[in-house]
Amino acid sequence: MKLEQKTRELLEIADAYRAEHCQALLAKAAAETRAILEAAHVAARHHLRAELAPQHARLRAEIAAAEATLVTQRRLRNQRYLAAILRQAWPQMVQALRGQWETPAQRTSWVMHHLAIALAAMPAEGWRIQHPEDWPASEREQAGQWLQAQGNVSAEFEADAGLTAGIRVVCGLNLLDASLDGLLADRTQIEGRLLHYLEQER
Structure with a gap:
């Protein structure tokens, strides 16, 4: 090589x-x-x-x-x-x-409804029913007859110038305030219910 x-x-x-x-x-x-x-x-x-x-x-x-x-x-x-x-x-x-x-029919319903509540909660004697001065005598008589039919025979009706709507049932120390002011007395509770209904509708 x-x-x-x-x-x-x-x-x-x-x-x-x-x-x-x-x-x-x-x-x-x-x-x-x-x-x-x-x-x-x-x-x-x-x-x-x-x-x-x-x-x-x-x-x-x-x-x-x-x-x-x-x-x-x-x-x-x-x-x-x-x-x-x-x-x-x-x-x-x-x-x-x-x-x-x-409104007469609604007024009668208002009265009878609350008298029935009072009958269930109070003794059926010694009642004083306070009412507006312009509540018709015929309706007072009708309420008294209804109470007698339920066993309450001693209800007395008293006009109260301070009442503009509704009634108050007094029996001893017991009081059922179904007057306009009485029904609206607990504003907080009423407004709470209104808010509850509003929330349900929303």
Whole structure:
């Protein structure tokens, strides 16, 4: 084999080794570069999270505070709305009850209903029935006859200038106040019932 050919073969072997060695070095460098970049990305993400965490916490707190404020504002607006409805409803209810008392059939129903309640709760004697001065005598007589039929024989009817509608039944220390003022005395309870009915209708 000639020296020139031998030299060429040795050069080819050296070139192949060098190429293979360079390829290995490049692959190793690329892997190290990827690892460095990945570590840098992880570190950057951790750093960014650490930087943003207080801002996220502040934003969450601001959102929660805004939501709480909104809930409070809605509740207050609803309370004002219901209070306005009750202010409007109260005089209408008073007028409706006056209207019932001024209608003979409804007045009779009002009286008989509450006399029946009194009979169930009070001794059937010694009654004083207080009533408005303009309650017709014929209706008083009808109520007295009904009471006698139920076993109450000693009811006395007393006109009371302070009553404008309804009756009061007095028996000793017992009192059934079915006057207009008596029926409306517990305004808080009545308004609570009105609100309950309003909520059911909404």
